[in-house]
Amino acid sequence: MMDCAVVGDSIALGVGTEMHRCAVNATVGLPSAEIIGRVQHANTVVISAGSNDAHSPDLENNLRAIRTRAVNARVMRVIWISPMDPRAAAAVMRVARIHGDRVVHFTPRPDNIHPASYPTLADRVAKAMHGI
Numbered sequence: 001m002m003d004c005a006v007v008g009d010s011i012a013l014g015v016g017t018e019m020h021r022c023a024v025n026a027t028v029g030l031p032s033a034e035i036i037g038r039v040q041h042a043n044t045v046v047i048s049a050g051s052n053d054a055h056s057p058d059l060e061n062n063l064r065a066i067r068t069r070a071v072n073a074r075v076m077r078v079i080w081i082s083p084m085d086p087r088a089a090a091a092v093m094r095v096a097r098i099h100g101d102r103v104v105h106f107t108p109r110p111d112n113i114h115p116a117s118y119p120t121l122a123d124r125v126a127k128a129m130h131g132i
Contacts, residue, residue: 004129007038008048011081011114011121015046018122022046032062039069044129048081050088051113060091067095077101079128081121084108102128 004022006012009030016024025038031053039045047066053059070078078101082089096103104124106115115121 002040002042004044004046005040005042006046006048007040008035008046008081009051011051011083012046012048014115014118015048015081015122015125018118019046019125031056032059032066036062036065036069039066039073039075041073042075044077044079045070045073045075046079046081046125046129048083050083050092051085054083054085054088059088060094063091063095067099067101077129079104079125081106081125084112104128 002023005025006016006019006022007025009026010028012026013028016022016026029052032049035049049063049066050059080092080096080101080103082092082103082105093103106121109116
């Protein structure tokens with residue numbers, strides 16, 4: 001079993017490149033429905049979803065399906081990266097709260113989508129992985 005996997009959209013891709021011991025399964029522009037199948041068996045899975053389909057009526061159902069996939073893959077810990085869009089962030093928070101998952105937030109770039117610093121976000125994710 002892998003120790004860590006980072007799955008999701010461009011934010012996951014950026015964070016994953018900073019987290020050298022984690023497997024990365026992320027693609028720029030990926031909507032939440034396409035992230036479901038990327039969750040894999042690992043001790044910890046870091047998920048970035050919702051930035052590309054924040055206004056989709058299916059977003060929360062997709063997030064729930066992502067989390068169910070993590071349970072089925074016997075993932076021990078899930079850490080979510082909160083999207084900047086308030087609606088998508090609220091959906092992530094609801095799903096995370098149900099399962100007792102941690103949610104990591106970041107300061108955005110001027111585009112108000114991507115992190116100002118991927119190393120800083122990766123550090124926050126690493127701390128969340130270790131319960132800090």
